[in-house]
Amino acid sequence: MLGRGDWEAAQSGSELAYCPWEVRNTNSLGVKDVEHENIHSSLSSLIGTTHVQTQHNQLLVYPATEEEISQILRAASAHGYGVVPQGNGSQSQFGKGFIEKKIQLSLKRMTGIVEHSIPDLTAAVLAGTPLQMMQQVLKQSGQWLPIDPMVSAEATIGGIVAANSSGPKRILYGSLRDYVIGMRIVYPDGSVVKSGGKVVKNVAGYDLCKLFIGSRGTLGILTEITFKLRPLPHYQELVLIPLQTLDEAAKLQRIILASEFIPSSLELLTPQFSVELGQRPSYTLLVGCDEGEAACIYHRERLTELAGADFNLKRGEGADQFWQEYRSYFNSSSQDFLLAKVSVLPMQVLPFLQLLRELFDGSSVLMSCSAGLGTGIIRLTIQDGLNQDGVAPKLKIAREWAEKHQGALILEKAPFVIQKQLSIWGSEPSAFPLMKAIKQKIDPDYLLNSGSFIGGL
């Protein structure tokens, strides 16, 4: 039922790089129109005409309840349509598959905090709730969900969980898989499944939540997610140390990771990125501390011993503002923008940066990185000039290196000109057959977001 074409087949018209299915849909108008009318009226009768829209010949539905989602999935299945779930669409460029007949299912109307148990430090949230909105509510009780993903203000919590997004503070707080304690999911057959619960410790049955975190909407539609929360830090500081060489960074990385430091971030910015964020044109090491004022002072003194007193300091809200600017850098709406996420072991991060330097040395494209020295996660961006030959081959070499070192390089945002030369996900892991078997068991007809995950899942 789904035309899951390959990258090559759909590449005509690079200005439409992010929505190539439109190119195809216009090819055979007659039949498509009738089918479109049928499904449109069927959906309208289910959830009301105002909640079914057509934009650029594309069906968009806005259900308000789990029940409506179930009905939409059943209708889509009956009409031979695929369904692509989205929150606010803020990350929807990511790993887009090619489905000829599809319905975009937005969770925009499923917004709000269902339950926030302040003394229990837990909150159940509807999947369409923007993370920012959620954090604002939690903040009033001195709590937060300790994730700082590189997403825009409208990004929804459901989308963030589906993409398993994280940020620099992961070194201290961990990632979504450490905070999701329960979920409600609409399965492709329309049934509603609950996994986990609302308590912070729970080993009853399989931990299905793990399967859905980072599953890119290919297995089910998340409708409600329950999180374990943390108290907001009373005080935080961010020390920004300019460094001339990667060797200096390597030395500090080893010392900080192997001693008493409790960094809430440990990121190395490349010179290009440092300049963008108002720092000197050198490498910048960011060392955060969320452990309270006395601990922050201690951290600062230790860093002075190790690296001298020539650093910048951001305190409290100043640090928050810095991170906000930092995050916005990854949210370019430019079509000529690439964001790759690389994951390697912490001790491979600096060798990887060295490799990138060699690869891009003398190249005219603007490549910058923020490298998590404790997490091993590197965010690599390239602005402008992605049409030039040579960018994709360079990234391919970088990916091969990462994969050889037990890591991965995935494209989070990339124009089509890159996507046609370089796959989004890279090599399939050895356990791929099991992943495929799970997809086929849960979604045998490939109804959900098909083709957008690794290996065409």
Added chain:
Amino acid sequence: MEQKHLVRALTQIVGKKSVLHHPDDVLAYECDGYTIQRGTPRAVVFPSCAEEVSKVVKLLFQAKIPFLPRGAGTGLSGGAIPLGGEVIISLVKMNRLLEVDFANMRAVVEPGHINLKLSNTISVQGYYYAPDPSSGSSCTIGGNVAENAGGPHCLKYGVTTNHVLGLELVLPNGEILNVGGSSLDLPGYDLTGILVGSEGTMGIVTKITVRILRKPQGVKTVLALFEDVRDASQVVSDIIAAGIIPAALEMMDQTAIKAVEAGSYSVGYPENTDAVLLIELDGLTAGMEEMAEQILEVCRNHHVSSVKVAKTPEERNRWWANRKTAFGACGCISPDYLVQDGVIPRSTLPQVLERIREISQESGLRIANVFHAGDGNLHPLILFDARIPGQTELAVETGSRVLQVCADVGGSITGEHGIGIEKQQDMYMIFTEQDLQAQQMIRNVFNPEDLCNPGKLFPKPARCVEMKRPVVHS
């Protein structure tokens, strides 16, 4: 396959010394830490590497003989009990620490490696492995993976699943496979996440990559005694509300205190003590004094009768030994006991304790409460005497009633001990048929013929519990 053929085939794979099959020899494998039900295994094999596990599993898979993995046998929900003549694949010989990478903070162990041994080995270099179940000195990390084991320090650092990065696994058809890895966020579905806590129903783990942590610079342990358990409950809530996440926050009630005081590691709690809190802070020493003072203040605000900070590591260890041996110590005050494991939202602690007290009165059985109060994980210990006809059944029923209370306040029926065979029917307290089918769908991907630890974890169509020998006899 006939028994003698099976034994011969197994012997060919693992060697004569690594197969037990005589009824006397397999007696010790009739049950694990859950002793109410027992069954005789067809044989017990002790493979020494993944290839041997794979060969054994392939043989059994082809012959359609059920099998189950077993670590140290300390599990408390009966996950390693052979109820259907399974061959037990014991992983105790696969106990090596294969690799420690301090710079990247990773270690690779075989499943039979003892939990505490890992921390002890890497302690000299200043590292440790965070999940610390009370049975840490004997339980295996493979078993911890199967049960997603917790422990007192999981309040701040998370349970096993938060520390496992990758696994090598022998699938129920004998195929060897790797999931996850040592880097984070590898592309694809999080199979490691779904395997941890699957109670040996999806395959046999043969290698585990874990995260190790740097030991904190400072530790402060506070012991607070209360004459009213409700004050202690309130202190738990207030500490968390003050924005402090201690490394551990443990509580014992009066009956539990009687038990630990009768045990081998008495602390000398005064007679009138109704509840004890054991609170531990860790992290940078800078600022820790203030945080400890804040905790002392919270305790004083709630009529604490005595509160002190450990002065020496010995004192701290004594307090912890007292707490960690609480289950066993119940044997000193009762002929038998049944360990329960439920989770509640922390805020419901006072009301749940009250309900447990009522259930205790109604059943006529004493209940000692030992719990990880910080994360709402209760361990009610139901004290009974199996020699009195009907008391074992009454204890089981009473445990189930306690679980129902946990479920009613929005909690869970197990926080770290697992479902095994003990709580199969109780699954309906928190899951619908639909939820359970979704879980079984995944099991069927890994274990389509249900040969690997069959008949566990999921409810059975009809309840049929045969009571055999009672719980821990002391």
